Amino acid sequence: MNLALRDIRHHGGRFLLTCLGLALLLGVVMSMVGIYRGLVDDALILVRAPAADLWVVEGGTRGPFAESSRIPKDSRAAVARLAGVAEAGVVTYQTVQIHVGTRTLRLMVVGFEPGRPGGPVAVADGHSLTRSHFEMVLDRRAGIGLGERLRIGADTFTVVGHTVGEVDSAGNPVAYVTLKDAQRLQFELDGAAARNQAVRGEAANANQVNAVLARVLPGHDAVAVARAAERWKHLSALTQGQQEELLLSAVVDKARKQIGMFTTILLLVSAVIIALIIHTMTMDKTREIATLKLIGAPDRTILGMIVQQALALGGISFAVGAGLILAVADHFPRRVIIVATDVAALSAVVAVVCIVASVLGVRTALKIDAARALGG
Amino acid sequence: METPIIELRGVAKHYGEGPTRVDALKPLDLDIHAGSLIGLLGPSGSGKSTVLNLIGGIVDPSAGRVRLDGDVVFDGRWLRRDLRRMRLEKIGFIFQFHNLIPFLSVTDNIALVLNLAGWSRPEAERRTLDLLEYLQVADRAQAMPSQLSGGQAQRVAIARALANRPRIILADEPTAALDGERAGIVMDLLRKVAVEQAAAVVVVTHDEKIMNRLDATHVLRDGVLVA
Ligand SMILES: Nc1ncnc2c1ncn2[C@@H]1O[C@H](COP(=O)(O)OP(=O)(O)O)[C@@H](O)[C@H]1O
Numbered sequence: 001m002n003l004a005l006r007d008i009r010h011h012g013g014r015f016l017l018t019c020l021g022l023a024l025l026l027g028v029v030m031s032m033v034g035i036y037r038g039l040v041d042d043a044l045i046l047v048r049a050p051a052a053d054l055w056v057v058e059g060g061t062r063g064p065f066a067e068s069s070r071i072p073k074d075s076r077a078a079v080a081r082l083a084g085v086a087e088a089g090v091v092t093y094q095t096v097q098i099h100v101g102t103r104t105l106r107l108m109v110v111g112f113e114p115g116r117p118g119g120p121v122a123v124a125d126g127h128s129l130t131r132s133h134f135e136m137v138l139d140r141r142a143g144i145g146l147g148e149r150l151r152i153g154a155d156t157f158t159v160v161g162h163t164v165g166e167v168d169s170a171g172n173p174v175a176y177v178t179l180k181d182a183q184r185l186q187f188e189l190d191g192a193a194a195r196n197q198a199v200r201g202e203a204a205n206a207n208q209v210n211a212v213l214a215r216v217l218p219g220h221d222a223v224a225v226a227r228a229a230e231r232w233k234h235l236s237a238l239t240q241g242q243q244e245e246l247l248l249s250a251v252v253d254k255a256r257k258q259i260g261m262f263t264t265i266l267l268l269v270s271a272v273i274i275a276l277i278i279h280t281m282t283m284d285k286t287r288e289i290a291t292l293k294l295i296g297a298p299d300r301t302i303l304g305m306i307v308q309q310a311l312a313l314g315g316i317s318f319a320v321g322a323g324l325i326l327a328v329a330d331h332f333p334r335r336v337i338i339v340a341t342d343v344a345a346l347s348a349v350v351a352v353v354c355i356v357a358s359v360l361g362v363r364t365a366l367k368i369d370a371a372r373a374l375g376g
Numbered sequence: 377m378e379t380p381i382i383e384l385r386g387v388a389k390h391y392g393e394g395p396t397r398v399d400a401l402k403p404l405d406l407d408i409h410a411g412s413l414i415g416l417l418g419p420s421g422s423g424k425s426t427v428l429n430l431i432g433g434i435v436d437p438s439a440g441r442v443r444l445d446g447d448v449v450f451d452g453r454w455l456r457r458d459l460r461r462m463r464l465e466k467i468g469f470i471f472q473f474h475n476l477i478p479f480l481s482v483t484d485n486i487a488l489v490l491n492l493a494g495w496s497r498p499e500a501e502r503r504t505l506d507l508l509e510y511l512q513v514a515d516r517a518q519a520m521p522s523q524l525s526g527g528q529a530q531r532v533a534i535a536r537a538l539a540n541r542p543r544i545i546l547a548d549e550p551t552a553a554l555d556g557e558r559a560g561i562v563m564d565l566l567r568k569v570a571v572e573q574a575a576a577v578v579v580v581t582h583d584e585k586i587m588n589r590l591d592a593t594h595v596l597r598d599g600v601l602v603a
């Protein structure tokens with residue numbers, strides 16, 4: 001017969017209420033991990049979207065995401081000619097802020113040449129860009145319907161296709177436009193000073209892109225191709241793997257530490273709270289525990305009851321908390337990704353926390369004198 | 377005569393030291409034999425409960441030697457490492473306040489003891505039912521302790537004390553909360569247990585109506601056995 005369970009059932013309402021409170025706390029812990037996963041995932045979306053093998057950027061930089069990078073547009077042709085390169089395309093990235101009705105919308109505008117790598121790989125509804133101007137493939141998250149028009153600077157774009165879940169590392173929806181449109185936008189939005197320079201030919205904006213990305217032929221090594229591209233001193237090359245690592249270390253590392261610290265603190269708070277709850281539950285059972293000792297129950301039985309209750313408390317709270325977070329995860333402004341392995345790892349941590357937290361209750365229980373059962 | 381089941385030699389108990397010292401029990405010799413139903417009488421504070429608690433290992437004697445069921449369990453110190461196991465195997469306690477576990481049903485309160493003592497489930501169920509029937513509380517088998525009347529709770533507590541067929545039964549004012557008829561049933565049962573299980577039953581009581589059912593009585597006054 002399971003004493004832990006019987007006692008819990010006897011105080012069912014109070015126990016469940018306690019669990020609910022703890023569930024909220026553990027739900028917050030889990031959402032922190034989910035938010036972190038969301039950040040990591042969001043940060044990688046943009047770099048994974050074009051399905052490239054190789055990123056060629058400005059020499060000596062680690063662009064185009066971690067650092068700014070500007071290279072001549074005609075680098076593309078040179079890269080495309082390298083042995084092992086299947087195809088290459090240019091890309092530009094810029095963040096713009098526009099107003100849609102009363103709403104302020106920030107977009108990550110990606111310029112690419114239709115027909116070459118750099119564009120949206122999967123268009124969920126509508127179609128990809130078919131004209132050379134004023135069409136846009138926009139992520140659904142922006143909340144702009146197909147066929148709707150968006151004014152950016154002096155230009156008006158028509159949304160012809162939707163992607164799903166394409167955002168930049170700040171969570172801004174991605175908007176794909178043609179390279180020409182993107183370059184004109186850059187020119188318009190850069191301001192008067194830049195325009196004057198451009199007129200004088202000092203910053204030939206129209207001929208500059210942020211990166212060339214390439215797909216490597218099967219059987220060829222992206223690292224070897226990268227080395228070949230770096231023979232041009234004004235270029236640096238990163239493989240897809242390096243680019244992802246770079247983003248994770250440059251963009252995500254602080255967030256990871258920040259969220260990691262916060263999650264640790266929350267877990268410590270949970271541990272203290274669980275310890276106090278278990279301690280209180282044990283104190284409330286002083287007489288029962290004394291009686292158990294009186295009738296000859298070994299410490300094992302009493303310990304088992306307390307530790308099992310701690311685990312039940314943690315387990316139920318964790319399950320409820322996880323359920324709550326899964327239910328509301330999609331309503332967060334940024335993505336919250338709950339991964340099964342995270343849930344498993346966190347549940348193991350919570351189990352350990354419960355066992356550690358029950359030590360206080362166990363110590364209290366072991367000190368209870370059987371004679372306590374005798375008083376009226 | 378055969379060796380007593382309970383044998384106390386020079387067993388004493390005092391609480392505190394120096395000016396606050398209370399001699400709850402002066403050195404005491406006492407033998408109680410199998411099959412006997414013994415009464416322990418005396419005014420309040422005379423040390424009756426202390427005697428029971430010393431025998432049961434709930435309170436540590438300050439001096440003396442205790443032999444239970446043939447084994448010396450205390451001789452200046454406890455010789456049994458596991459006093460709880462000793463209680464589980466040898467001793468059934470009955471108190472004035474029933475001490476049932478509030479979150480276990482009547483049946484489970486009794487089954488728990490059998491469970492701890494290693495009885496198989498069917499045997500434990502059989503035994504529990506028999507006891508509840510004998511104590512006329514079988515109809516409350518599934519009730520929780522809070523749903524019982526005082527008398528019912530006390531009878532369940534007695535059933536629990538007898539469950540593992542202990543050879544020593546220590547009852548501290550067991551009939552104080554019962555009416556005459558129920559008190560009679562309890563005494564009959566204790567008598568039956570004493571005889572059938574060859575147990576030593578010690579009953580602390582003030583209850584005039586059960587005095588005549590005892591085999592012998594001992595009287596304590598200020599921690600000293602006077603009769
Ligand atoms: N835990 C204790 N601490 C101090 N004194 C105690 C304690 N328990 C009992 N006593 C004292 O020991 C004496 C005997 O008590 P007890 O055995 O309970 O008497 P009875 O059961 O005959 O009424 C009393 O004077 C009582 O106050």
Ligand SMILES: [Mg+2]
Nearest residue numbers: 424425426548
């Ligand atoms: Mg007493």
